[in-house]
Amino acid sequence: MMNERKVDRRRWMHKVQVMFGRPGLCRRPLIALLIAVPTVIVLQVATAADYFNGREVYDTFCQSCHGADGRSMTPGTPDFSNGDGMFRPDSDLFAGIRQGKGVMPAFRGMLSDEEIRDVIAYVRSLQK
Numbered sequence: 001m002m003n004e005r006k007v008d009r010r011r012w013m014h015k016v017q018v019m020f021g022r023p024g025l026c027r028r029p030l031i032a033l034l035i036a037v038p039t040v041i042v043l044q045v046a047t048a049a050d051y052f053n054g055r056e057v058y059d060t061f062c063q064s065c066h067g068a069d070g071r072s073m074t075p076g077t078p079d080f081s082n083g084d085g086m087f088r089p090d091s092d093l094f095a096g097i098r099q100g101k102g103v104m105p106a107f108r109g110m111l112s113d114e115e116i117r118d119v120i121a122y123v124r125s126l127q128k
């Protein structure tokens with residue numbers, strides 16, 4: 001004789017199997033996807049440039065020459081609000097900020113790679 005609980009459990013299992021199919025090979029991709037998607041999202045958030053940190057870096061190290069809103073008062077300095085010098089990939093800007101150019105000092109050793117990535121995200125946001 002089966003008791004009530006066992007019958008209930010069998011019915012429940014049956015319902016689940018009708019809804020999702022029997023566990024087997026064909027469900028593995030679905031399970032993999034359920035794990036992979038949140039993982040990718042979490043990783044992207046963790047490695048995305050931090051705009052707010054970028055603003056702090058900018059205000060501390062860049063504003064004096066490039067202006068609070070990216071509009072410089074000094075001739076020869078690119079106007080970020082116009083998008084001057086921004087039509088380039090991040091890797092180019094990254095190298096430029098590390099090495100410095102003309103009057104602009106090199107920030108290699110002064111800013112971490114992460115801070116440079118953050119400040120690039122902020123500088124890009126200054127374009128009107």
Ligand code: HEC
Nearest residue numbers: 061062065076077078085093096097101102103104105119
């Ligand atoms: C001492 C003044 C000064 C400071 C401080 C300064 N810059 Fe500049 N920056 C300049 C000048 C001048 C240029 C134009 C250089 C040239 O083309 O000869 C420039 C150019 C640039 C360019 C374009 C580079 C290129 O390859 O054309 C970027 C991007 C930039 N600055 C970002 C920054 C960031 C980010 C900071 C802060 C971390 C910063 N700058 C700090 C003066 C400065």
